[in-house]
Amino acid sequence: MDARKESNRTTAERKSERETVVTRTFNGPARIVFEAWTKPELLKRWWAPKSIGMSFVSCEADVRTGGTYRFVFSHPSSEQPAAFFGRYIEVIPNARLVWTNDEGGEGGAVTTVTFEEKGGKTLVVMHDLYPSKEALDDAIASGSAAEMDESFEQLDALLVTLPTEQR
Amino acid sequence: MVQYHQARFDASFAALSDATRRGVLEQLGRADASITDLASKFHMTLTGMKKHVGVLEQAGLVTTEKVGRVRTCRLGSRRLEEEAAWIERYRQLWAARFDELDTVVEDLKRKEKVDGRKKRE
Numbered sequence: 001m002d003a004r005k006e007s008n009r010t011t012a013e014r015k016s017e018r019e020t021v022v023t024r025t026f027n028g029p030a031r032i033v034f035e036a037w038t039k040p041e042l043l044k045r046w047w048a049p050k051s052i053g054m055s056f057v058s059c060e061a062d063v064r065t066g067g068t069y070r071f072v073f074s075h076p077s078s079e080q081p082a083a084f085f086g087r088y089i090e091v092i093p094n095a096r097l098v099w100t101n102d103e104g105g106e107g108g109a110v111t112t113v114t115f116e117e118k119g120g121k122t123l124v125v126m127h128d129l130y131p132s133k134e135a136l137d138d139a140i141a142s143g144s145a146a147e148m149d150e151s152f153e154q155l156d157a158l159l160v161t162l163p164t165e166q167r
Numbered sequence: 168m169v170q171y172h173q174a175r176f177d178a179s180f181a182a183l184s185d186a187t188r189r190g191v192l193e194q195l196g197r198a199d200a201s202i203t204d205l206a207s208k209f210h211m212t213l214t215g216m217k218k219h220v221g222v223l224e225q226a227g228l229v230t231t232e233k234v235g236r237v238r239t240c241r242l243g244s245r246r247l248e249e250e251a252a253w254i255e256r257y258r259q260l261w262a263a264r265f266d267e268l269d270t271v272v273e274d275l276k277r278k279e280k281v282d283g284r285k286k287r288e
Contacts (some may be wrong), residue, residue, distance in 0.1 A: 012258035
């Protein structure tokens with residue numbers, strides 16, 4: 001169990017001004033891993049793990065070239081559910097999936113996932129290509145702004161506890 | 168990671184111990200500004216304001232960018248740190264998903280085995 005976890009580490013990096021890449025190996029053949037990415041009832045079981053605090057409201061995925069998907073999630077911190085949607089622009093069974101991410105308008109990335117089987121294991125490479133450097137920078141900045149707000153709140157809380165003469 | 172956060176927190180705290188610098192942050196919270204703007208708003212010399220902005224920048228509370236002859240200041244941590252933290256959060260999100268996906272893959276493998284046996288029977 002532990003050995004398995006160690007060998008199957010998830011890596012993530014910004015590959016270039018416009019790209020991020022995530023990789024992970026799975027202990028199973030490509031057809032099985034691919035199946036788990038393409039059937040809504042299976043997607044639902046792993047795409048919203050408990051630890052990230054989101055849960056599925058609905059999950060639609062018509063996985064074929066030209067088909068669309070729509071994932072709707074709820075999160076305890078927001079009253080409105082969040083929808084993620086787009087279109088599959090390339091589907092090669094057991095090998096490759098390409099979809100658009102349209103919820104953010106024109107700045108959305110195109111995601112390419114490849115499934116490479118070797119000795120009964122499957123290497124999954126997920127590649128996000130943004131339309132421009134600015135689009136990826138914006139995605140990073142808006143993600144970080146939320147975190148910044150949290151740390152400012154922490155600082156505010158601390159400042160209140162400081163004796164006035166030290167301020 | 169924890170230590171890194173602590174160091175940054177200390178630097179932020181030191182930066183905030185000064186009333187002018189707190190004022191600058193408040194000002195930048197409303198709008199980006201050049202060092203010249205800030206110096207005149209706080210009735211200070213350019214050199215004095217540069218020092219304050221430098222402390223805020225070191226603490227990762229402000230970023231500055233020079234375009235032509237004007238250095239613009241805005242709220243926010245340094246880009247590279249921000250980016251590294253973002254990538255790490257993104258990695259953690261997918262790592263959490265993929266751990267669940269492991270379970271789905273194991274289930275499907277087991278099911279395939281059982282189905283295979285049934286077919287042979």
